Amino acid sequence: MKKAFFPHLALVLASFILLAAAVLPAGACVGKTLVIGSTGTVQQDILAQLLSILISERTGTSVKVQRFDSSAAAHASLLKAELDLYVEYTGVGQVEILHGAAIADPEALYQAVKDAYNQDLNLVWLKPIGFDEPRVAPAGVTAQAAPVVRKDTLKKFPALARLINKLGGAIDASAMQRLEAKAAGENIAAVARQFLKDGQLI
Amino acid sequence: MAPWKANVPNRPRTGGRSIERDAMNRGQPLASVLLLTCLLLVSGGCQGRGAKNLLILHSPVITEAVVWSGEVRISGVATVKKEGRLTILPGTRVVFSKIDLDGDGIGDSELLVEGELLARGTAEAPIVFTSGAAKPKKADWKYLYLDFARRAELSWVVSEYAYSGVQIHFCQARIVDSTFRYNVDGVRFSTVKLELAGNRIHDNSHGLRYEERGSTAHIHHNEIRDNEIGIFVVTRGDDKAVIEGNNIVGSLAYSVKLGLEQQGDVTLPGNWWGNSDPEAVASTFFDRRFDSSLGTVRAPEPLAAPVSIETWHLHQGDHL
Numbered sequence: 001m002k003k004a005f006f007p008h009l010a011l012v013l014a015s016f017i018l019l020a021a022a023v024l025p026a027g028a029c030v031g032k033t034l035v036i037g038s039t040g041t042v043q044q045d046i047l048a049q050l051l052s053i054l055i056s057e058r059t060g061t062s063v064k065v066q067r068f069d070s071s072a073a074a075h076a077s078l079l080k081a082e083l084d085l086y087v088e089y090t091g092v093g094q095v096e097i098l099h100g101a102a103i104a105d106p107e108a109l110y111q112a113v114k115d116a117y118n119q120d121l122n123l124v125w126l127k128p129i130g131f132d133e134p135r136v137a138p139a140g141v142t143a144q145a146a147p148v149v150r151k152d153t154l155k156k157f158p159a160l161a162r163l164i165n166k167l168g169g170a171i172d173a174s175a176m177q178r179l180e181a182k183a184a185g186e187n188i189a190a191v192a193r194q195f196l197k198d199g200q201l202i
Numbered sequence: 203m204a205p206w207k208a209n210v211p212n213r214p215r216t217g218g219r220s221i222e223r224d225a226m227n228r229g230q231p232l233a234s235v236l237l238l239t240c241l242l243l244v245s246g247g248c249q250g251r252g253a254k255n256l257l258i259l260h261s262p263v264i265t266e267a268v269v270w271s272g273e274v275r276i277s278g279v280a281t282v283k284k285e286g287r288l289t290i291l292p293g294t295r296v297v298f299s300k301i302d303l304d305g306d307g308i309g310d311s312e313l314l315v316e317g318e319l320l321a322r323g324t325a326e327a328p329i330v331f332t333s334g335a336a337k338p339k340k341a342d343w344k345y346l347y348l349d350f351a352r353r354a355e356l357s358w359v360v361s362e363y364a365y366s367g368v369q370i371h372f373c374q375a376r377i378v379d380s381t382f383r384y385n386v387d388g389v390r391f392s393t394v395k396l397e398l399a400g401n402r403i404h405d406n407s408h409g410l411r412y413e414e415r416g417s418t419a420h421i422h423h424n425e426i427r428d429n430e431i432g433i434f435v436v437t438r439g440d441d442k443a444v445i446e447g448n449n450i451v452g453s454l455a456y457s458v459k460l461g462l463e464q465q466g467d468v469t470l471p472g473n474w475w476g477n478s479d480p481e482a483v484a485s486t487f488f489d490r491r492f493d494s495s496l497g498t499v500r501a502p503e504p505l506a507a508p509v510s511i512e513t514w515h516l517h518q519g520d521h522l
Contacts, residue, residue: 033306058462060411060436064307159462200492 032156033062037074037086040067042188043133046179047087049192050167051147057202058163071096078123078150085149085164088125089133091141093117093148102141106132110144122151126161127168131176166201264317270294275334277301280313284352287318292358293327298343300335308365309333312344315351323358328381333363340386340407341365348375356380366390367406377401378514387411388429391419392438399423399514408434409453412443419443423514428452435468436461439497449508451476459488460496467497474505 034055038048045067052063066083068074071092077083093113094100100116103109114125128144137143147164154161171179182191196202255272261279264286271291277299282288290296298311313331323329333342345366348354354375360383361367367382367389374395381402382388388406389398392413398421403409409429410421415438425448426432432453433445439460450457450473457475460468468489475483480501484491487499 033308060408060434060461062306062308064305163462202488 031061033064034084034153034157035082036063036065037077037083038065038067039071039074039086040069042180042183043176044087045188046176046183046192047129047145049189050196051085051087051164053189053193053196054167054201055160055163057196059157059159061157078148079121081150081152083150084153085147087129087145088148089136089143089145090125090128091137091143093125095141104142106142106144109141110146117148118151124149124151124154124161127165129167130169130171131173170199170201264288270296273297275299276311276313278311280311282313282315282317282319282351284316284350286316287320288315290319290321290323290329292323292329294323295330295332297332297334298364300333300342308341309343312347314347314349315354316349317351318353319348319351319355320353321356321359325358325379328358328360331359331361331364331367335363338363338384340384345369345390347371348373351375361385366411367403370394370396382406382409387434388426391417393417394419396420400511401425402427402511404428407431409450410434410445411436412439413437414439414441414443416440417443419445421445422447423509423511424448425511426450428454430454431459432457433470434459434461435464437463439464439466439468441467441469445470446472447505447509449474449511451508453486456488457483457486458499460499462493462496465495465497467500469500469502471502472505473501474508475501478504478506480504 036048036051038044048065052065055061056063068077071088074083074086075088075097078086090106090109090113091102094109095102098113098116100112103112110125110128117123117125126147126149128146131145133143133145147167149160149164179191179195193202257270257272257274259274259280260277262276262281264280264282266285267287267289269289269291271294273295275297278301296313298309301310302308303310321329331346332338335342340363342363343365345364346361346368348368348370349372351373354370354373356368356375356377357379359377359380361380362382362384364385366387367385368377369387370391372393376397377389378397379400381404383402383405386407388403388409389401390408390411393415394417396417396419398419401424403424403426405428407430409426409432411434412419413436421443422445427449430453432450435458450470458468458470475486477483483501483504484499489499490496
């Protein structure tokens with residue numbers, strides 16, 4: 001009885017697998033879904049939602065937010081083209097990702113990671129958002145937050161850099177603190193949406 | 203169309219296969235039962251409706267004249283090829299299984315039309331395209347997609363819980379007296395020759411969304427209400443689409459929004475906006491007033507009262 005059952009089971013499983021494979025999307029006019037990363041803190045979740053809502057509202061592009069447990073994991077996903085962009089901190093990029101020496105001057109640091117990512121990794125640092133995040137800075141490094149985007153993604157969405165750069169300098173340290181405080185008691189997406197509406201960005 | 207096909211609508215000749223029939227013909231009861239159970243689960247079946255004329259299809263490919271009636275459950279992509287013609291009879295329910303294998307949050311099931319689609323319901327017996335999910339929501343299935351279709355006529359159709367209730371690209375289509383609701387995009391088009399009239403487009407994220415790209419579109423006598431955005435003009439608009447004599451009301455965010463790259467102006471004359479004060483109407487537009495790189499939305503001669511959308515028959519084809 002058992003022996004007779006296995007061919008039937010194999011048939012069932014094979015049919016099921018074939019069915020699953022055949023319903024893969026045919027590629028069509030919902031366009032590519034952009035994937036935006038968050039490294040899991042409240043601040044990161046807010047930034048990911050800000051980007052997600054800004055992009056989907058202004059361009060109609062479908063966007064999905066994916067959480068990671070570290071910058072290293074998000075970075076690895078960028079390199080594998082499984083992620084399109086996330087907000088990184090310059091100090092983390094220089095020390096933890098590039099394994100470079102700490103650079104104390106914020107502008108020199110930003111330029112150093114921007115150049116290295118562009119030349120060596122095909123990744124683009126866009127304009128800093130406007131605040132530093134000392135909590136994630138390796139010793140001796142001041143960390144500015146800025147979106148990092150795959151170069152291929154910017155080629156597919158030529159207007160994306162211009163749009164994301166509307167957030168450049170838009171959130172200073174006190175504004176970020178207010179957003180984090182609000183997010184403690186409200187839906188993060190709602191907090192992000194209201195910020196964008198108040199700034200007439202959406 | 204051969205007459206017998208209309209008489210036996212639940213046994214179409216398609217490139218796909220009837221799952222029920224295939225499974226039962228194997229003569230291996232245990233495997234058949236298990237297989238049928240798996241497929242019904244995937245297809246969103248087992249809903250206990252007891253529907254008659256039930257047809258369950260997985261990714262069917264239609265290459266000749268086919269008629270659907272009763273309830274048709276689809277998993278995967280149903281394709282009407284260039285040489286095919288799909289006629290859907292009044293009262294038919296086309297139910298799309300909720301499948302999202304790539305995890306992008308948008309269902310994968312769809313109806314893709316490259317040939318002919320004739321979906322003519324009636325007021326009493328509309329044709330319904332809907333989700334097979336137990337608790338349906340937006341984007342459960344992908345869309346009714348008219349792409350280079352040879353012919354497309356939809357009347358008295360209800361399309362709901364899709365990413366797009368209908369998308370029309372690179373073809374001529376006429377869509378009238380229909381309802382598009384609970385979708386991300388109610389009606390979406392680009393590069394078309396389109397008449398859209400007498401429709402109710404409501405409770406979508408975007409009621410009407412388009413990239414004009416040389417389209418000849420006459421959009422009139424529609425009720426576009428209670429959407430997040432009434433009309434989303436994404437890009438490539440040269441102000442050639444004629445959008446007039448509609449009721450565009452109750453939009454939750456903006457009645458008209460220009461996409462990031464829509465730099466040209468957009469004119470929507472003679473519509474009812476729920477208010478005939480030009481300044482109040484303009485305050486519901488997202489355009490140059492928010493972003494100086496965008497065009498301006500103009501709404502000349504706003505109507506002082508709602509349009510009776512049932513009168514569209516008097517105006518059909520005016521601009522085509």
